[in-house]
Amino acid sequence: MAALNATGTGQKIHNFNGFETRTPFLIGVAGGTASGKSTVCRKIMEKLGQDSIDHRQRQVVCVSQDSFYKELTDEEKILANKGLFNFDHPDAFDNDLIYKTLKEILNEKVVNVPVYDFRKNSRKKDEVMTIYPADVVLLEGILVFYFPKIRDLFHMKLFVDTDPDTRLSRREWLNAENKRLFRRIIFLLTKRILNRSDMPSIHTQLRKTELFWAGLVVRMPEKHLPKCIFLGELRTGAYSHGGQKKSYKDTLKVVLKDCNIDPNTWETLAQNCPAQRSAVTKGVARYDQHRILTAQNKHATKKYADVIIPRGADNEVAIDLIVQTIRDLLQSHSRFQIQGISHDRRIARSRHYSDSQVTRPH
Ligand SMILES: Nc1ncnc2c1ncn2[C@@H]1O[C@H](COP(=O)(O)OP(=O)(O)O)[C@@H](O)[C@H]1O
Numbered sequence: 001m002a003a004l005n006a007t008g009t010g011q012k013i014h015n016f017n018g019f020e021t022r023t024p025f026l027i028g029v030a031g032g033t034a035s036g037k038s039t040v041c042r043k044i045m046e047k048l049g050q051d052s053i054d055h056r057q058r059q060v061v062c063v064s065q066d067s068f069y070k071e072l073t074d075e076e077k078i079l080a081n082k083g084l085f086n087f088d089h090p091d092a093f094d095n096d097l098i099y100k101t102l103k104e105i106l107n108e109k110v111v112n113v114p115v116y117d118f119r120k121n122s123r124k125k126d127e128v129m130t131i132y133p134a135d136v137v138l139l140e141g142i143l144v145f146y147f148p149k150i151r152d153l154f155h156m157k158l159f160v161d162t163d164p165d166t167r168l169s170r171r172e173w174l175n176a177e178n179k180r181l182f183r184r185i186i187f188l189l190t191k192r193i194l195n196r197s198d199m200p201s202i203h204t205q206l207r208k209t210e211l212f213w214a215g216l217v218v219r220m221p222e223k224h225l226p227k228c229i230f231l232g233e234l235r236t237g238a239y240s241h242g243g244q245k246k247s248y249k250d251t252l253k254v255v256l257k258d259c260n261i262d263p264n265t266w267e268t269l270a271q272n273c274p275a276q277r278s279a280v281t282k283g284v285a286r287y288d289q290h291r292i293l294t295a296q297n298k299h300a301t302k303k304y305a306d307v308i309i310p311r312g313a314d315n316e317v318a319i320d321l322i323v324q325t326i327r328d329l330l331q332s333h334s335r336f337q338i339q340g341i342s343h344d345r346r347i348a349r350s351r352h353y354s355d356s357q358v359t360r361p362h
């Protein structure tokens with residue numbers, strides 16, 4: 001539990017589970033998609049009465065790892081539109097920015113984090129979320145414990161553990177208009193089925209089909225329509241009518257690289273059907289192996305948690321325990337306390353305030 005030491009300078013130092021730290025106290029909240037991470041964080045904020053406080057005055061703030069999704073390149077956007085981009089891979093996030101932001105938060109700086117637009121798979125232009133210095137900062141996300149450098153910054157690590165079928169059932173079936181939710185439904189569903197039947201992932205199968213088809217096109221006689229359309233474009237890097245630049249060439253290049261096949265020698269390789277088949281089979285197997293290892297590593301981040309919350313937001317007992325721990329941390333500061341007790345800190349922190357924020361933390 002948290003203990004507090006007063007230093008000679010009057011500065012307060014927490015001693016929590018062997019860590020010595022000044023505020024802010026950083027809490028990581030990991031768990032699978034739709035496990036209830038945001039809901040757990042929202043409940044914590046509500047129970048601490050923080051949701052009703054102006055965001056510049058809050059002692060507890062919550063940030064989502066989703067804000068740090070990387071900007072996709074044009075090629076990646078094409079893959080994403082085809083459902084071929086893996087948003088659950090650790091590299092899908094701007095991990096350098098996550099680290100830099102957490103370090104700034106730990107140094108009590110005002111930080112601006114990007115606002116991610118799931119519909120466009122990109123950051124919103126001219127919009128940021130300003131995080132003001134707080135005593136406790138929660139960062140929730142599917143992969144917040146993946147990279148040791150980031151993981152080691154947390155003073156406390158929570159894992160929201162909700163079984164995959166419940167997560168799947170939570171998807172909003174009626175909201176099929178919403179592309180993001182729809183993609184997640186398909187993703188979770190196929191993942192469950194493929195895992196159960198021990199088949200390669202949908203990402204792997206799509207790559208295999210795409211490469212076999214691309215090889216077939218290379219071997220077609222020159223005048224065949226698919227060859228004119230696809231490889232004409234592939235050779236010259238032409239614009240497709242009304243479409244995006246070099247779409248076929250670029251997506252094929254990404255898929256080839258994923259499968260460790262050199263895009264520069266691909267056409268020569270594809271002329272030799274058995275050689276191409278063997279290279280694709282090997283490349284796809286390698287890709288699937290890499291994908292499985294990444295998924296295992298990702299899943300294994302649960303082992304780094306200090307507290308595992310089974311049933312997510314339904315687990316009131318676990319949430320109350322966490323809330324009480326945060327309350328203890330906050331109340332151990334003589335200058336400011338939560339819920340109804342005076343906030344000298346508002347004055348003490350007024351130098352940090354700025355009017356630059358556009359949106360507010362949830
Ligand atoms: N305990 C729960 N019971 C019912 N629905 C829940 C529960 N926890 C979360 N949900 C719902 O499931 C969906 C995903 O929850 P969310 O907290 O956004 O998950 P995550 O942040 O892990 O993706 C949301 O629509 C949310 O309202």
Ligand SMILES: O=c1ccn([C@@H]2O[C@H](COP(=O)(O)O)[C@@H](O)[C@H]2O)c(=O)[nH]1
Nearest residue numbers: 032033034066087088118121142180183
């Ligand atoms: O552009 C995107 C970015 C991410 N996703 C998916 O969203 C979830 C994020 O996890 P949560 O736990 O729900 O916050 C993840 O499964 C990504 O695959 C997306 O669909 N589109």
